[in-house]
Amino acid sequence: MPEIRAEIRLPTQELRDDLPFYTKVLGLRLDMIYPADNPEVAxxxxHGLRIRIEKGAAEAPGTIRILTDDPGAFPARNLxxxxxxxxxxxxLNPPLVLPATEHAFVVRRLADQAPWVIGRAGMHYRDLVPSRLGGAIIASHIRIPDGGPVPDMVHFHRVGFQLIFCVKGWVDVVYEDQGPKIRLTAGDCFIQPPEIRHRVLEASDGIEVIEIGVPAEHVTEIDHDMTLPTPHHRPDREWQxxxxxxxxxxxSPFKPFRIPGFEARDTTINANTKGVASVMVARPSGAAAPATRHDTDILFTYVMSGEMTLKGEGKAPYRLTMGDAFVIPPGMTTQYSDAxxxxxxxEVTLPGVFRTTLL
Incomplete structure (x- = not known):
């Protein structure tokens, strides 16, 4: 391959004034300067950057962002x-900020025809919690209309919690230290620990998944160096x-749910995240369910099949069907009926351990 170099050009009026700043303050290396008798270009x-400072260049001065694990090595944050x-x-690696939850009662219906947006790797996204509860959570209904290989790269997410739950079809994904590719099918789920490297390989026609991410805005980074699968299988490894x-x-067997009249299967996510979140699949077990309220921070529910009526304190009843989603804030009285x-x-809750009060 031919050798290629890229430069960012910046203007100057007097090069001799700039060189001490760029070399001594920013720590850049001088690679080239000319002409010798009256330099106009340096x-x-x-820091992974190549800059050409040119006297009389027409560009605006611009902005340089330097990412470092030692900001104190520079005289100020803004220069x-x-x-x-x-x-x-x-x-360089800022701490993950989890915004305070702005609690709200949310109902999102598939029949409301919320727009599908084309996102990363050509996937279609539907936002299930438009307010995102003040940035605390993003809940997405994701589909890939046409199956086959997915144009994905090895990547990871800087998150506090992330769930992938398959509601239709299948998808093949390979994960760091988890052996060869794994097929996720309808009814199955992955929890992707913070910063685990992974790559989506292939999907069936019409696959649909629910993805939950905390916080709502988080960074996805590409890892150009790691090859998956990795040589070691380490099922007990922890990420944060x-x-x-x-x-x-x-x-997974069904057992009595937190709400009488329902039973649920535990995905083991509460145990494997040490209480960060709980993910349950619930279904009616015959008896009528009482009114309840809870004290967890976030309680999100997606209707995977069937119908029910959601009654909320001070709200008109909602008849919910497959594809609908809702959020119940802590302390609000609600009741599931006519299922x-x-x-x-x-049902996804954060944190995973909380109290439900029967009324």
Whole structure:
């Protein structure tokens, strides 16, 4: 392959004023300068950047962002070079910020025809909680209309919690330290611990999944160096205290749910995240369900099949069907009623351990 170099050009009025700032303050290396008798162009490099400072260049001074694990090594977080270029010093790995939840009662109906948006790797996204509860959570209904290989790369997410639950079709994914590719089928789920490397390989026609991410806005990074699958299978490995989970729905027994009149199967996510979140699949068990209220921070539910009526304190009843979703804030009295026998609910709560009061 031919050797290729890329440069960012910045203007200057007097090169001799800029060189001390870029070399001594920013720590860049001077690679080239000319003409010798009256320099008008200098090329500097460092921190993964190559800059060409040129006297009389027509461009605006621009902004340089330097990411470092030691911001204190620079004289200030915001600097201005003699040529007018702004310099922002940022943390290389800033701490994950979890916004305070803005609690609200939310009902999102599939029949309301919320728009599908084409997102990463050509996937279609439908937002199930438009307010995102103030940035605390994103809940997406994702589909891939045409199956086959997925144009994905090895990547990871800077998150506090992330769930992938398959509601239709199948998808093949490969994960760091989890062996060869794993097929996720309808009724199964993955928990993707923070920063676990993974890659989506192939999907069936019309696959649909529910993806939950905390916080709502989080960074996805591409890992150009890792090849998957990795040579080691380490099922007990933890990422920030969480283990990878592949829960197979058909192998999970139903037991009494937190709400009488329902039974549920546990995906083991509460145990494997050490209480960060709980994910349950609930269905009616025959008896009428009482009114209840809960004290967890976020309680999100997606209707996977069947129908039911959701009654909320001070709200008109909602008749919910497959594809609908709702959020019940803590302390609000609600009741599930008139459920069809084929009703199945996906319930995600954060944190995973909380109290339900029967009324």
């Amino acid at each position: 090329v500097l490099s460092g 201005t070079a003699p040529n007018g270029t702004k310099v922002e010093i940022e943390d 205290g969480q283990r990878f989970v592949h829960n197979v729905g058909a192998q 069809t026998s084929d009703l199945q609910l996906l």
